[in-house]
Each structure stands twice: as C-alpha cells, then as structure tokens.
Amino acid sequence: MVDITRLSTTQPDFWDALRRLTDWDDAHEHRVEGVVRDILKAVRREGDAAVLRYTEKFDRLKAGSVAELELPVEHLRAAFEELPAEQREALEFAARRITAYAERQKIEDFRYDDGHGTVLGQKVTPLDRVGLYVPGGKAAYPSSVLMNALPAKVAGVEDIVMVVPAPDGKLEPMVLAAAWLAGVNRVFMIGGAQAVAALAYGTETVPAVDKIVGPGNAFVAEAKRRVFGTVGIDMIAGPSEILVVCDGQTDPEWIAMDLFSQAEHDEDAQAILVCPESRYLDEVQQAIERMLPGMERSDIIRASLAGRGALICVRDLVEAEQVVNFVAPEHLELSVAQPERMAERIRHAGAIFLGRHTAEVLGDYCAGPDHVLPTSRTARFASPLGVYDFQKRSSLIHCTSAGAAYLGGPAAVLARAEGLDAHAGSADYRVEAADAEH
Structure with missing residues (x-):
C-alpha cells in the first residue's frame, strides 16, 4: 500500500493543507x-x-x-x-x-531615434x-x-x-x-x-x-x-516537481508513470495529480499500487509519494486551474481534452506540457526547451533557463546638442527636486551650450 495524501477542495482547510504540502522544508x-x-x-x-x-x-x-x-x-x-x-x-x-x-x-541589439536629437538603444553582449x-x-x-x-x-x-x-x-x-x-x-x-x-x-x-x-x-x-x-x-533549485491535471479520460497507467517519472529523482521530489473525478483518482492509485513493485527505483518513488505526493479532487477544471496557479509547479501536464484553452489561463508554471501524449519526460531530454526550471513555487516570478541568462544588456544614449537641450531642462528640474545640485548643473551646461549655438 502506497500512503499518498488525498485532498479535496471541499475540505474547509484545503488551501492551508495544500500550502503545507507544497512548502519546501529546507531545515x-x-x-x-x-x-x-x-x-x-x-x-x-x-x-x-x-x-x-x-x-x-x-x-x-x-x-x-x-x-x-x-x-x-x-x-x-x-x-x-x-x-x-x-x-x-x-x-x-x-x-x-x-x-x-x-x-x-537570443536577445538582439536595437536603436531608435526619439525625434528630438537623441538616439537610444540596447547593446547585447554574452x-x-x-x-x-x-x-x-x-x-x-x-x-x-x-x-x-x-x-x-x-x-x-x-x-x-x-x-x-x-x-x-x-x-x-x-x-x-x-x-x-x-x-x-x-x-x-x-x-x-x-x-x-x-x-x-x-x-x-x-x-x-x-x-x-x-x-x-x-x-x-x-x-x-x-x-x-x-x-x-541561475537559481536556487529545490526538489523536482510535477503536477498533472487530468479530466479522467487518460489511461490511468500513463498518469501513474508520469508521477513516477519525477518521484524517482529523490525522496523529496513532489508528484501531484489534480482531477475532478474521485473515481479516476482511485483508478490512478490502483495503477500506482500495481506498477510500483516493478520499478527499479521503487523505494525512492514510494518515499517521495508518501512524503510529498498527493491526489487532489477538485469540483471542476476551473478549480484545477486555481490549484495550479497556487502551486506554480516546475512541470505541469495538462492531460485534458482542450489543453490549449486551459493553458491560456495558467499564469504560474515552469514548463507546460499540452495534451495526453506530451509526457514531461520529453521535455527532460529532447523536446527542445530547457529543463532547468523554477521550483518551490518560484515560477510565480522566475522563468526557465535560456539564452537570455547568458546575455547582458547595456543601455545606449547618444545626444546631439539639440537632444541634450531637450532632455536637460526636465532633468535639471528633477535633480534639484532631489537636492542634487551637481546633477542639475551637469545638465544645465549642455542646455547653455545648445542655447549659445543658436
């Protein structure tokens, strides 16, 4: 028997229980x-x-x-x-x-003319x-x-x-x-x-x-x-995570194996299934019990599922989206009939795998997008590793005399408001020089 947590959104303490489940104890x-x-x-x-x-x-x-x-x-x-x-x-x-x-x-350089004598841009370097x-x-x-x-x-x-x-x-x-x-x-x-x-x-x-x-x-x-x-x-990475949303129409053994695929990383990994069908959650749990003994890393999977795994029953798929956005999982599988539509309403996830045939493991190895992803709910503010993490940007500002005069007046006003007279004086010199030219 695999001791895996069962939760339902009908429980009065559901959101508190979900928070406790997903909080990563870094003691x-x-x-x-x-x-x-x-x-x-x-x-x-x-x-x-x-x-x-x-x-x-x-x-x-x-x-x-x-x-x-x-x-x-x-x-x-x-x-x-x-x-x-x-x-x-x-x-x-x-x-x-x-x-x-x-x-x-890849992020590219750009430049544009503001129409008042100044060219602005961005220089990208690795x-x-x-x-x-x-x-x-x-x-x-x-x-x-x-x-x-x-x-x-x-x-x-x-x-x-x-x-x-x-x-x-x-x-x-x-x-x-x-x-x-x-x-x-x-x-x-x-x-x-x-x-x-x-x-x-x-x-x-x-x-x-x-x-x-x-x-x-x-x-x-x-x-x-x-x-x-x-x-x-890049990031402070926590244990690997997967959250699967299923409408109850995918082969339960597929879903059980998808949960195993992350649980086998280590005992602290987290695997969660969310579904509006309690009956289907039972079928997946039965598949887990049936398949687990044949897994080479069964002891690790068992410990992971018992320690941090969950089967969650929701009222409907709209509520499932709310659970997803709260958890902000590293890996999200949308094993539903209309995954593209659901994905539009997902705000927080590291990588989103659309449809019943898109197993998370494909992203681990060879789909193309990077598998270095935010964990421990950091997908609320963080993104997958990418080329942009190895590039840095420098701002470019090139003023003509007219451009310096156009910007200098407002700059001097703001500088004096902040009590920074040297800032204001630096801008004033350019304005005065422009005035003298004309």
Missing part, C-alpha cells in the same frame, strides 16, 4: 550553513590547497594538484566516440533540438566565462550538461568551465561525452561547495567565472546562495 539546508561557510572561506583563502583537501575528504579522491583533477579535452572526445551508437545518436538528436530552440531566444555544475549522486545527468551548456554557447559565451564530482575517481562517460558535444572548454573533477567556491573566487588553477549554473545538493545550493553577488547564479 536540512540550515544545518549545512556552517559547513558551507567554512568551505567557502577556506577556498577563498587557500585556493587549490583547500579544494584538494575537501575533494579528498568528501569524494575520497586524492590528487597532488588541482591540475591532476582537470580532464584533457582528448578524454572528453574519446568518451563521446566510444559511446554505443544508440547513445551517441540520442545525444546528438537532443543537442540539435535544444540548439534550435535556443537560437530563437558573458565572458560561465561555470557549469553537474551533479553526481543518485543518477548521472548528461542531459543537464546539454541543457546548461548549449544555451550558453548559442548566447556566445566563449569559455565554459564544468565541475563534476567524481567519488572514488569514477565518472559517467555519457556526462563527459555530453560535455564534448556541447563544447565545454574545461572540466574539473571536483564537486560540492568547494567546486562552487573555486568557480566563484578562482584559485591558482580554476579560473573565476561570471555566472554559475546547474543543480546540486543542499551544500551546492547553499554555496550558490552565498556566492551570489560575487558571481551570478
């Missing part, structure tokens, strides 16, 4: 704060020596220098060439689609160097390499430095193959908070970067939180 992160603080301080002060010490301590990987932990490019190429043809072709297929989607995201953290742990993630590195390459980032933990010196060949395919420039076998610190501050061997992207465990998340400001970061 474990608070317990790592002290450890991470000490690691960051040590790496900033000692550089390579601290990186070597922590790599030996946490990954049981001893090296005489950080240079020994860097993989030569030839090693990455060999990993790619030695992959079974089926895996190599799948990586190439995914890379083509991710790149094609990313190409459409970041110089990006750090990519690739997690180890319960699974290998070559897809994360592609999803993080390819948008950076499309943006024009010239230097991508990848860090990946190698416990006991072991690495997943597909991760290295993906790094080669995505054009990663340098790869270091270091992980944890020490890797984030090395990327943020730089060491004798690891170059400092401008932004760090990629998911990791609680130590990595806390380290990224603490180095933000010294470098940019």
Whole structure:
C-alpha cells in the first residue's frame, strides 16, 4: 500500500493543507550553513590547497594538484566516440533540438531615434566565462550538461568551465561525452561547495567565472546562495516537481508513470495529480499500487509519494486551474481534452506540457526547451533557463546638442527636486551650450 495524501477542495482547510504540502522544508539546508561557510572561506583563502583537501575528504579522491583533477579535452572526445551508437545518436538528436530552440531566444541589439536629437538603444553582449555544475549522486545527468551548456554557447559565451564530482575517481562517460558535444572548454573533477567556491573566487588553477549554473545538493545550493553577488547564479533549485491535471479520460497507467517519472529523482521530489473525478483518482492509485513493485527505483518513488505526493479532487477544471496557479509547479501536464484553452489561463508554471501524449519526460531530454526550471513555487516570478541568462544588456544614449537641450531642462528640474545640485548643473551646461549655438 502506497500512503499518498488525498485532498479535496471541499475540505474547509484545503488551501492551508495544500500550502503545507507544497512548502519546501529546507531545515536540512540550515544545518549545512556552517559547513558551507567554512568551505567557502577556506577556498577563498587557500585556493587549490583547500579544494584538494575537501575533494579528498568528501569524494575520497586524492590528487597532488588541482591540475591532476582537470580532464584533457582528448578524454572528453574519446568518451563521446566510444559511446554505443544508440547513445551517441540520442545525444546528438537532443543537442540539435535544444540548439534550435535556443537560437530563437537570443536577445538582439536595437536603436531608435526619439525625434528630438537623441538616439537610444540596447547593446547585447554574452558573458565572458560561465561555470557549469553537474551533479553526481543518485543518477548521472548528461542531459543537464546539454541543457546548461548549449544555451550558453548559442548566447556566445566563449569559455565554459564544468565541475563534476567524481567519488572514488569514477565518472559517467555519457556526462563527459555530453560535455564534448556541447563544447565545454574545461572540466574539473571536483564537486560540492568547494567546486562552487573555486568557480566563484578562482584559485591558482580554476579560473573565476561570471555566472554559475546547474543543480546540486543542499551544500551546492547553499554555496550558490552565498556566492551570489560575487558571481551570478541561475537559481536556487529545490526538489523536482510535477503536477498533472487530468479530466479522467487518460489511461490511468500513463498518469501513474508520469508521477513516477519525477518521484524517482529523490525522496523529496513532489508528484501531484489534480482531477475532478474521485473515481479516476482511485483508478490512478490502483495503477500506482500495481506498477510500483516493478520499478527499479521503487523505494525512492514510494518515499517521495508518501512524503510529498498527493491526489487532489477538485469540483471542476476551473478549480484545477486555481490549484495550479497556487502551486506554480516546475512541470505541469495538462492531460485534458482542450489543453490549449486551459493553458491560456495558467499564469504560474515552469514548463507546460499540452495534451495526453506530451509526457514531461520529453521535455527532460529532447523536446527542445530547457529543463532547468523554477521550483518551490518560484515560477510565480522566475522563468526557465535560456539564452537570455547568458546575455547582458547595456543601455545606449547618444545626444546631439539639440537632444541634450531637450532632455536637460526636465532633468535639471528633477535633480534639484532631489537636492542634487551637481546633477542639475551637469545638465544645465549642455542646455547653455545648445542655447549659445543658436
């Protein structure tokens, strides 16, 4: 029996119960704060020596220098060439689609004349160097390499430095193959908070970067939180999430497997089904009971569903939309008859999968859009990773004498209202010069 929470919007305390269910308890992160603080301080002060010490301590990987932990490019190429043809072709297929989607995201320069002697515009430039953290742990993630590195390459980032933990010196060949395919420039076998610190501050061997992207465990998340400001970061990622809205007409086994697909990530992942048919929720629960024993990661799935999963009965699909917008899920499946119409009313979701045949897993690997998505209700204000995260914008302002005179008067008035006489005087000089010309 899988102990999964059942909720109904008819319960008087439903919204409070839903809030408790979706609140991510990061108490474990608070317990790592002290450890991470000490690691960051040590790496900033000692550089390579601290990186070597922590790599030996946490990954049981001893090296005489950080240079020994860097993989030569030839090693990455060999990993790619030695992959079974089926895996190599799948990586190439995914890379083509991710790149094609990313190409459409690029922000462009623009300029326009305001008609009063001033040209205004925007100059877009890529970041110089990006750090990519690739997690180890319960699974290998070559897809994360592609999803993080390819948008950076499309943006024009010239230097991508990848860090990946190698416990006991072991690495997943597909991760290295993906790094080669995505054009990663340098790869270091270091992980944890020490890797984030090395990327943020730089060491004798690891170059400092401008932004760090990629998911990791609680130590990595806390380290990224603490180095933000010294470098940019993509987001503080919580556990993986899926919310499925179904009208009760999809095969229950399809939905059960879709819930499994996120629950199998780890015990803290969240899988929720919302449906107006109580009978259908029963059918999905029966499918879960029937199918779970055959899943390779059944223990993780069971713990995830019991700890943070839910089957929610709503009055109708309009109410389901309200639940979705409250939860703001990372992944949203609309397994309904008219998914496009429902999607128009969804305001908060990381990625939306439309229709019964669009399984979330397609987005994880090869549909095209990025799978690095906002979690823990942050889709209320955050967006998927994309090319725009690796580009920065500079404003352009070019005034002629007439343009400076046109803008200078109002600027001086506002400056004096703020008590900033030098600001006003700077504008006044231009106005006076323009008047003298005429």
